[in-house]
Amino acid sequence: MSEHNFEDFIRQHRAGFEEQGPNARVWKGLEQQLKAQQTHTPKVVQLLKRHWLKAAAVLVLIVNSVMIYQFLQFKKQQQDLGTISPELQEAKLYYTSQIEQKLEDIRQYSPEALGLDSTARKELELRNDTYQLLEKELEANPGNERIRSAMVRYYQMKLDLLDKILEELQAKQPGTKTFNHHEREI
Amino acid sequence: MQPFSHLIVFIMQRLTDNLNPTPATDQLVARCKKGDVRAFKELYDTYSAAMYNICLRMTGNITDAEDTLQEAFMQVFGNIGKLEQAGSVTAWIKRIVVNHCLSHLRRKKVYFEEVDxxxxxxxxxxxxxxxxxxxxxxxxxxxxxxxxxxxxxxxxxxxxxxxxxxxxxxxxxxxxxxxxxxxxxxxxxxxxxxxx
Incomplete structure (x- = not known):
């Protein structure tokens, strides 16, 4: 037994303070816990857990892309016609509001009075396929006057058709009140 | 002079261990991150004896030491994905084990108090x-x-x-x-x- 500083004594006899490793049952316990964990967690969840940061980054990227795409489409829809032809955009707004007005008046009649089946009524609501086609054509050929006049004519025809329907309905049921613009505004 | 040489060797070992991870350690950690159970076993075999001794010293009995070691290793396996530097694996595992030992002591109502x-x-x-x-x-x-x-x-x-x-x-x-x-x-x- 030689004389040492306490810390030196511990350092010099460090190995003597070490016990043997743990009993094998510790690893068995761990192995069981690992197995239980793996069987309880689906493969996809395990992968997600392991790569959650990558998954989150991909998700953010997808959401961002969709949002940017939708925003650009929205801007395009808003700006295209206005940029190509401001007058046409104005006409579109005017006719759209007029058509909506007429449709609203027609909707006030019962389906029986209207004498149209549901398909025909849906047709009246008019998916503007033809108009949208014309709008695309105009984007491709901005200077084409024929397309511009076709678009205006399309709205006029649609408005005329709705007017005729309304006239016929009023003739059939004169008692039913329909509103004209002035009455609504007043 | 002898005590100083021990200290210098020890410090150098710790530094080199932390700064220059061996390719084997790197690979082992990488395999553990993929959830490879055999890699977990290798990691356990490498560190369990040293970590068990920590648990034994801190808890003072075999049963508590084994329980604490098991809990700590489960945390090691579960969180190894968060380990950024494979080179610091020894210090990282040791810290987890020590924290588990301290939690064990706190559960046993051991309080570490200030002295005057x-x-x-x-x-x-x-x-x-x-x-x-x-x-x-x-x-x-x-x-x-x-x-x-x-x-x-x-x-x-x-x-x-x-x-x-x-x-x-x-x-x-x-x-x-x-x-x-x-x-x-x-x-x-x-x-x-x-x-x-």
């Missing part, structure tokens, strides 16, 4: 005095220490954490850690000398 500041200044220094004893006598003396003193002594002397690090772990001041360490050392010295 005045007492700290009056504490006698035993650093300069020589030490005579046997390994077994020291082991027994350490085991007989109050848990608070034993924890501080073990963390400083065997796990080689600084007073500052220990203060952070136990949520007490650095001066309290120093005082408790000095008192623990003095108690060990007294107990060992009584057996001579």
């Amino acid at each position: 500041r005045v007492e700290v200044e009056e504490e006698p220094s035993v650093d300069e005095a020589g030490f005579t004893g046997t390994v077994n006598a020291v082991k027994e003396a350490i085991a007989a220490l109050p848990v608070g003193y034993k924890t501080v002594l073990n963390l400083y002397l065997f796990e080689e954490y600084s007073h500052k690090e220990i203060a952070g772990m136990l949520d007490i001041s650095e001066s309290t850690v120093k005082t408790q360490y000095m008192r623990a050392k003095e108690k060990v010295r007294q107990m060992v000398s009584q057996k001579l």
Whole structure:
């Protein structure tokens, strides 16, 4: 037994303070816990857990892309016609509001009075396929006057058709009140 | 000169261990990150003996040491994906194990309390005095220490954490850690000398 500083004594006899490793049952316990964990967690969840940061980054990227795409489409829809032809955009707004007005008046009649089946009524609501086609054509050929006049004519025809329907309905049921613009505004 | 050479070797080993991970350690950690159970076993085989000794010193009995080791390794396996530098794996595992040991002690209502500041200044220094004893006598003396003193002594002397690090772990001041360490050392010295 030689004389040492306490810390030196511990350092010099460090190995003597070490016990043997743990009993094998510790690893068995761990192995069981690992197995239980793996069987309880689906493969996809395990992968997600392991790569959650990558998954989150991909998700953010997808959401961002969709949002940017939708925003650009929205801007395009808003700006295209206005940029190509401001007058046409104005006409579109005017006719759209007029058509909506007429449709609203027609909707006030019962389906029986209207004498149209549901398909025909849906047709009246008019998916503007033809108009949208014309709008695309105009984007491709901005200077084409024929397309511009076709678009205006399309709205006029649609408005005329709705007017005729309304006239016929009023003739059939004169008692039913329909509103004209002035009455609504007043 | 001899004690200094031990210290230098130890510091160099720690530095090289942390800064230059071996390719084998890198690969092992990478496999563990993929959830490979065989890699978990290899990691366990590499570190379990050293970590078990920490648990045994800190908890003071085999059953608690084994339970704490198992809990700690489950956390190691579950969180190895968060380990950024494979080179620091030893220190990382050791810290998890120590934290589990401290949680175990807290569950057993062991509180690490501040000591009076005045007492700290009056504490006698035993650093300069020589030490005579046997390994077994020291082991027994350490085991007989109050848990608070034993924890501080073990963390400083065997796990080689600084007073500052220990203060952070136990949520007490650095001066309290120093005082408790000095008192623990003095108690060990007294107990060992009584057996001579």
